Amino acid sequence: MTASKDHILSQLRKQSVPKTELPDLQDAKLKAQWVTYADPAQQFSDTLESVGGLCWRVKNIEEVNQRLAELPVYQESNQICSLVSDCGQPTMNVNEVTDPHDFKDVDFAILPGEFCVAENGAVWTTNDGGPQRTLYFLSQHVALIVPASEIVPHMHAAYDRLTFENPSFGTFMSGPSKTADIEQSLVIGAHGARSLTVFLVEEPF
Amino acid sequence: MPSHPKLAEAFVKDKERARWHDQSLWFVRSKRDKAVHQLPEWELLREQASKIKSYTVSHLPDLLEEFERNAKAKGVHVHWARDAKEHNEIVHSILQKHQVKRIVKSKSMLTEECHLNPYLERHGIEIVDTDLGEWIVQLQDKPPSHIVMPAIHIKKEEIGELFHEKLGTEKGATDPQYLAESARQHLRRKFIEADAGITGVNFAIADTGGFVVCTNEGNADLGTGLNKLHIACMGIEKLIPRASDLSVFLRLLARSATGQPITTYSSHFHGPKPDGEMHIVLLDNGRSEISGSDEFRRSLNCIRCAACMNTCPVYRRSGGYSYNNTVPGPIGSILGAAHDTKKHSSLPFACSLCASCTDVCPVKIDLHHQLLTWRKEIRLKGLLPLSKRLSMKMMGWMMQAPRLYQFAGTCARWVVPYLPRFLLYNRFNAWGKQRELPDIPKQSFREWMKKNHDRK
Numbered sequence: 294m295t296a297s298k299d300h301i302l303s304q305l306r307k308q309s310v311p312k313t314e315l316p317d318l319q320d321a322k323l324k325a326q327w328v329t330y331a332d333p334a335q336q337f338s339d340t341l342e343s344v345g346g347l348c349w350r351v352k353n354i355e356e357v358n359q360r361l362a363e364l365p366v367y368q369e370s371n372q373i374c375s376l377v378s379d380c381g382q383p384t385m386n387v388n389e390v391t392d393p394h395d396f397k398d399v400d401f402a403i404l405p406g407e408f409c410v411a412e413n414g415a416v417w418t419t420n421d422g423g424p425q426r427t428l429y430f431l432s433q434h435v436a437l438i439v440p441a442s443e444i445v446p447h448m449h450a451a452y453d454r455l456t457f458e459n460p461s462f463g464t465f466m467s468g469p470s471k472t473a474d475i476e477q478s479l480v481i482g483a484h485g486a487r488s489l490t491v492f493l494v495e496e497p498f
Numbered sequence: 499m500p501s502h503p504k505l506a507e508a509f510v511k512d513k514e515r516a517r518w519h520d521q522s523l524w525f526v527r528s529k530r531d532k533a534v535h536q537l538p539e540w541e542l543l544r545e546q547a548s549k550i551k552s553y554t555v556s557h558l559p560d561l562l563e564e565f566e567r568n569a570k571a572k573g574v575h576v577h578w579a580r581d582a583k584e585h586n587e588i589v590h591s592i593l594q595k596h597q598v599k600r601i602v603k604s605k606s607m608l609t610e611e612c613h614l615n616p617y618l619e620r621h622g623i624e625i626v627d628t629d630l631g632e633w634i635v636q637l638q639d640k641p642p643s644h645i646v647m648p649a650i651h652i653k654k655e656e657i658g659e660l661f662h663e664k665l666g667t668e669k670g671a672t673d674p675q676y677l678a679e680s681a682r683q684h685l686r687r688k689f690i691e692a693d694a695g696i697t698g699v700n701f702a703i704a705d706t707g708g709f710v711v712c713t714n715e716g717n718a719d720l721g722t723g724l725n726k727l728h729i730a731c732m733g734i735e736k737l738i739p740r741a742s743d744l745s746v747f748l749r750l751l752a753r754s755a756t757g758q759p760i761t762t763y764s765s766h767f768h769g770p771k772p773d774g775e776m777h778i779v780l781l782d783n784g785r786s787e788i789s790g791s792d793e794f795r796r797s798l799n800c801i802r803c804a805a806c807m808n809t810c811p812v813y814r815r816s817g818g819y820s821y822n823n824t825v826p827g828p829i830g831s832i833l834g835a836a837h838d839t840k841k842h843s844s845l846p847f848a849c850s851l852c853a854s855c856t857d858v859c860p861v862k863i864d865l866h867h868q869l870l871t872w873r874k875e876i877r878l879k880g881l882l883p884l885s886k887r888l889s890m891k892m893m894g895w896m897m898q899a900p901r902l903y904q905f906a907g908t909c910a911r912w913v914v915p916y917l918p919r920f921l922l923y924n925r926f927n928a929w930g931k932q933r934e935l936p937d938i939p940k941q942s943f944r945e946w947m948k949k950n951h952d953r954k
Contacts, residue, residue, distance in 0.1 A: 297578040301782045306559050310790065316553075318746070327539055344758065412759060413760035448760075460768050461766075463765070463766045466762065467763075470716040474629070474647060474649050477522050478674035483630060483682065483715035485716020
C-alpha cells in the first residue's frame, strides 16, 4: 500500500507542472464584490421557500411551540424528538439512545441549527457525529431552531465562522430532501426529511 | 469498440424520444442560467475556482500528503490506489475485515469508473445504489447515462414498469410522486439493514483532512449515519487546499448542475463518528499522467457538475450511452480519450466546436479547445478512420492547388445538379445522412467578384 502511495506521488512529482498562485479569498477588493442583501432574514426566508422549506420569524421558544402545535405534520406525529430544551412535546428521551437505528420511527425532530445563509437558504447544523446526527436525516419531518441574529449573507461569510480542528460532522441543510430523477419532476421527500421548517428565534434560548 | 456515431444511431432514430431528451436537458440548462444570473459576481467566482484548481493541480503531491496527514490525525484510514483493480481490492478487504454483507452507496462516478458494484457482487456482497436515478439504472442493470441525473434518458412509463416488476408497485403507475415514494419505502429498509455505507467525495480539504459530500436526497447521510463503517472513494483531483475554498465551489456547484442555490445537503465529514471507522480511498487511475500535459491539465479542474453535457447539442441529441464512457459529454470525451485513446478515439469528434460547454463550465476548463487538440492527437496517433483520413488528405491536396480547386468547383456546379441521388447520398457522404445538400449556386464567389467588382 505504501508502494502505491509512493508510486502515485512520484508519478505526480515526475510531471513538470508550472506552479500557479492560490488566490487570497480574504482580499478586501474581492470580498467587496460578494453579493449583499438589505434584509438577509427576508432573503433567507424567500430562498428557503423557493427550495421547498418553510421559515417562521418568531419572538421566543413559546411562539415556536405555538406554531408547531398549528403545524398539521406535527399534530399527526406519533414519535417526536427534541434537542432544544423546552421546545416541542418530545415522546422519547434522545439521550438514552445509543443505536441510531432506534430513531427509525421518528416522525418529527426539533433540532438546533447554528446559523443561516441568506443566499441559499441553508442552515449550518453540527454535532459530534453520535447517534443523534441521524435525526437530521432519518426523521420524517424536521424543524430547525436558529437564533434570529445568526444570519450571514453568503457562503464566504459562512466559512469565516467555521473551523474544522477536531473530528466533527456538519451539514448545510437547505430545504427538505428532494429528487427530480423521474423525468425531471420535482418530488419532495426523497430519503431525508419530507418537510423542513426553520424557526428564526429573536430572544435568546 | 463501436464509434460514437454508430452508438448514437439507434437513439437518433427515435426522433420523438431524442427530442424529449434534448428538451429535458435544455430545461436543466435554462434553470442553470436563471440561477447564475442572480449572482452578479458569477464570473469572479469562476475565476477564483479555476485558479484554486490550477494551484491544486500544480501542488498536488504536497497537498495530497497534507491531506493524508490531517485526515489521519482525525482518525481516518487513508488508502492509495493506482488503478481500478487496486481500488476495488482495497474496498473489498475493508469490507471483509468487518464481515460486511450489505452496503448502501450514494452516488459516485468513481465507483462506476472502477466497476465496483459487479466486483463486490462477485464476492457475495449486496451493494445498493441509493440515489434514486442511480438505483433505477442499477435495477435495469445499466450504467448511468448522465453523471448528475443518471436516469435522465428513461421515461416514467418505463420506470413504472420496472418498479412493478422489481418492487411490486401498481401496474401502469406513472406518477413520479408515487414511484419516488415507493422507492423511499423500499430503500429505507435497505438503509436500516445495511452494514456499511460507501460514498463518493465532492471535495476533499487538504488543510483539515475532511471531505464534503453533496446530495439532494439525503442518501449519503443516511447511509453513513446509520452505519459504523464509512468508506469514501475519491479521485486524487478532488482535492482543494483550504476549507474556505469550499465557499467558492459550493456556490458554483449546484447552480451549475441543476440551477439550485445549493444542494439540499452539503455534509462535511471530519473523522469517524465516536464508535465508528472511516476510510478514504485515493485513486489515481491515469489522473497523474493528465497533470503532466500542458494541453489537458485543466481537465483535472472538473467538479462533475455536468453543465457541459446539459448544454452540449451533441450530448442532448445523442444520449449518454452513445459515449460508452463513465463520464459522457464534452468533459467525458476529453477524459475518455486521455484514459484510452484508441477505445475512445471517436469521442472528440462528437462535437460541433460550438464552445457552449466552455462558456458554462464553472471552473473554466477550455473544453472545446481540448476537444480540438484531441482530434490532432488522434490523427498523429494514426487512429483516424480511413474515411476521415482519405477525405482530409484529398481536401488538403485540393486546397493547396488553387487551379485544381477552381476546376473542381466549376465541374461540381455543372455536374452535381444532374447527379442521381444514389451517387450523392451514400455511405461515403456521412454529412448527407440526415441532411440535404444546399442548392448549388450558378456561379462561384470568385466569378461573382470578377463580374461585379474587378471592372472598377
